Amino acid sequence: MDIRTKLIAAAERVFDRHGFTATGMDRLTEAAGLSSRTLYKHAGSKTALIAAVLTERDRRFMQRLEVESVDALFAALEDWIAAEGARGCLFLRAAGETGGDTPEIAERVAAHKEAFRARIAAIVARxxxxxxxxxxxxxxxxxxxATAAASYRGAAAVKAARTAAAVLVAGARR
Structure with a gap:
């Protein structure tokens, strides 16, 4: 694994667990096992690192959502939560913590949410x-x-949403 990949993976874990504003560069250097000089060389700034983390998270998350049905969409969310944990949407947390005032972050959040909406629309149409x-x-x-509620209700929130989605889809087929 190259240094940048290692840095982004470590930063994603730390940001996901502790938040963006509460995480200092010292915590990031420790988590990545890098010197601060190496971190800044490969990340540029904390904002650039957050943007890189969101780009990588988007890639991984959207890859999981390459499914053919609404039921499979919720199964993918169940799998994601089992593997990644249930702490809510990292994109919405980034937007909330930065107030939407940081263009690099706001652009990543908007692009992710639009791609996510389009993916769901395509799955529904299919x-x-x-x-x-x-x-x-x-x-x-x-x-x-379900993503938000899973943070305090666990997997039951996803199961409930999955059941509700099945009812909606069945109704749309009639």
């Missing part, structure tokens, strides 16, 4: 045989809600 913006929005809200 499963129902037609575009259905209202159903896609409902599935998106269930997914986002």
């Amino acid at each position: 499963e129902t045989g037609r575009e259905d913006a209202a159903l896609a929005e409902q599935i998106l809200v269930l997914f986002e809600g």
Whole structure:
């Protein structure tokens, strides 16, 4: 693993666990096992590192959502939470902690959320045989809600959202 990849992976773990604003560069250098000079050489700044972490998180998360059905979408969320933990959406946390005032971060969050919305719309269209913006929005809200609620309700939140999504999809097929 190259230094930048190692740094981004360590930063993602630390940011996910402790937050963006509460994490100092000293904690990041320790987690990555790098000197501060090496960290700045490969990251540039904390903002640039956050943006790189969000880019990598987007890649990994969207890869998991390469599924064919709404049910599989929620199964992917269950798998994600089992592997990554349930601390809510890292993108929404980044937006919340930075107030949306940091362009590099705001752009990554907006791009991720738009790609996520489009992925859900495509899955809904594939499963129902037609575009259905209202159903896609409902599935998106269930997914986002389950992601947030899993932080305090555990996997049961995803199971409940998955069941509700199945009811919505079945209704759309009639």
